[in-house]
Amino acid sequence: MSSTKPTRLDPTMTAPWTWPEPLADMPGGERNLLHRTAWSDPANPLRVQLRPWYSDPPPSGTERVDVFLDEDESNIIGFREWTLPMAEDDYYVPIGADKLPEGRHTLSFIMTNYLDVPARSFPFTVTVDKTPPVLAGDSKLIFPSEVLPPNKLTARYLEMNGDEVKADLPLYTDPRPWDQITWYLGATPGTQDQGGVIELDDRNYADPVVVTIPGDLIRNRGDGWRYVWYQAQDRAGNQSLRSEPVELSVDATPIPRTLPPSKVKEANGGASGGVLSPLDAVNGVTVTIPTEAVIYDGEGVFVQWAEAGTVGAFRTDVPNPAGSRDYKIPNDKIAQHLGKTIPVNYEVFEPGIALPHKSNNYSLRVEELSGLPTIQCDKVTGGRLVLGDIAQGGYASFTLQRWTFMAIDQYLTIEVRGVDSGNQLVRIPVLTESPVPEVAQVIPAGRISKTDLQRFKIGGALEVRVSVSFDTKQTWKSFPMLTPTLVA
Template sequence: MSTTQPTRLDPTMTAPWTEPEPLADVPGGEPNLLHRSAWSDPANPLKVMLKPWYDDDLPGGPYTERVDVFLDDDERNIIGFRVWDLPMDPDDYYVPISADNLPSGTHTLSFTMTNFVGTPALSFPFTVTIDKTPPVLAASSQLIFPAEVLPPNKLTARYLELNNDEVKANLPMYTSPRPWDQITWYWGPSPGTQDRGDIIELDDQNYSDPVVVTIKGDLIQNRGDGWRYVWYEARDRAGNVSLRSEPVELDIDATPIPRTLPPSKVREASGGASSGVLSPFDAVNGVTVVIPPDAVIYDGEGVFVQWADPDAVGAFRTDIPTPAGSRDYKIPNNKIAQHLGKTIPVKYEVFEPGIAEPHNSNNYNLRVEELTGLPIIQCDKVSGGRLSLGSMADGEYASFTLERWTFMAIDQYLTVEVRGVNSGNQEVRVPVLTESPVPEVAQHIPAGRISKTDLQRFKIGGGLEVRVKVSFDARNTWKDFPSLTPTLVA
């Protein structure tokens, strides 16, 4: 240590600099900040560099010169010195400074050079910042994840799907965050994993705001399912690193599940996986559409079952499972007869919250068989297979009735017509009912009447045919009921 007293000299020598050089100044950062690698290696101390002060070689002789480096305009606060024999090697114009002589903070480095005749000269100062203090994490340092992804729950593909394909975690505020601090987080199969996820760098405007770690679904899925551990550390601009945070343990089940929606089935129908045949007599109490258990439907999604094309007569749509919580959906019996003899699609739709267009299942094609055992129309004037005109007074009518049939409903329509030939064997048709609504659902219903006068148009002794057609689908199609075929007699 030099015993030279303060000289209070005016600075005349060029300011020193350091090797390694300070980091470039950035907005909000400390001036001339030295990275810790510049001074922390005992085998490679920081060099305070000096500009040579002689232009020419000095004459030979046993001469020495000395440089004292001091801090903060205090010539007594010498942190390093060096004595040279002249002439000096050009590569020797520096003074090594050990780390323990570099206090934290922003300081000025100056030096006094005492030449070979004992005359001192003072340099201009050079400002540097030394930062030896690593960031200090919060006492409870674990990342804060949403409760729904923490054990005993899993972080699932469905969670990612509903959350913009990412999961966010809040980082507990650590001690004295500074602009350009970096948060490095790790994601891997062990608590001390070195599998880096990403680096978050704080800026000079919002460095004190809460830090949110956003973990993308791609990274989660690429690193596999099972138990995974997440931890982080904070590093300041000088390269000081905090202790590791406590790891968070997560159970990952994020492999994407394909959205498979296989065809539904109709429980009362026979057939294969994507088609079936329904006997109407198995549907007198309605039918049940069953969504298969392997259909991918998530909690909170809406499910609608569509019976037949939406614009078809007899279509039905429901989102009410019976019983509640099941995958069974009831189709009422008044939506069966409209499809007799037809093949209809049966499907279901799955609606994700916030998404307008549904996911559509594959179609199940259902063939509904024709209805058999339909009643024969009856006439009050027919006896023993004969309709006798002599039994009818002038102006009297023969009345027709129909017995109740399976699926009878008042939204169905009747057409009744009497056919035969006249005495000249020309065809005669007498309409009795034309597309007339079924009046009621009863054991017997009126089905129109025909006058004696109209009956007299037919050939005596000729056969009559009383034809009946019923429409189950709002008069789009007609089904033939068995005909009544009496013989007209005088």
């Protein structure tokens, strides 16, 4: 601001606020704490939001807002100037992460109106936390010595210790209320198989943390060498480094219960895993429990296809045919797993026992689907899209042939790419995460206007890119591209 303006103004304007808004205050936690995602993305800086100050349209002119920190009008961390009138959704000032120091601060602003008269707002308090938790120098979880190599974590140990194993977490630097400890248990030192989350509240945050690993989770993750590690995250979303993993030799399968992995009849592979061609699964697949599995009369059996709770998971206790050990997985539970590796297992429920006996996992790799169709355009002939064939104000329309596993719970994204006359990339969205409208031999796939096509370079090649999501937008598969040449 100009040095001729006042150095201290009495607040008269409504306090600003932020978008994204601070986290809800928690007992023992920081006031108006900003999650790190609110300010850490350079492409989406924190917004200091302003309440509009005109009820009627103002005269023409320009106005300026200077946002300052901690009651110091000279400590300006962001500003904007507008030409009146201002749009209702334009009352904000972006603030870069480098302008937000760590700690508890107040945000205020001075609005200088079109008459060059300044007015100051009341303050808004926020807390910025940029420091992640720091783990102990020796960060490994502390397990009972009897379960560490050269000994094993055995079924007998679990039976004698409440069907669980406990590990102490070394004290890390400055634990605070609502920190979260996420721990992992799996077959590799860097496993991403989450075991659980421990949240510290405002009473126990300074107490020693104990990680309790239940026996059913240990058995579900299978026998052999397993690794346990953890990571701390504070309420603002700052994550510590990973702890060093602890190596365990697990032999927790109950004896004499034997529950070897199931099989997928249509897959090729060995005893514990296989590869499934989707073209062999158009009518679904059959999961078979091996004859070696010890299942007694009166026990219930459930087959689990993929991780429970994930897209495309399926669980059944109905053998087909009745009395067999075959379980049918319907064809609408296949496409969600294309290009992925999923677990297939089964559980045996013993009467009077709350926890089931779980089989070892069968790891199934589902191959990618081949033969996806190339999108078609009604204005493309002989590899050329002729602008002159499209009436002014008209469109070029796209269609897609039916593909294997096509279903209305899938989504399409279609985009036309090319360059303009200055060889700059131009991208025109046709469909964006749009549901498949129907299952038919040919479906409509959007259209592009002549006006949009005229943005591309004449004589240049266009790319009509199509992708489909079989798993509710988690992953996308590409169709072959249509690549016509644009001519006048």
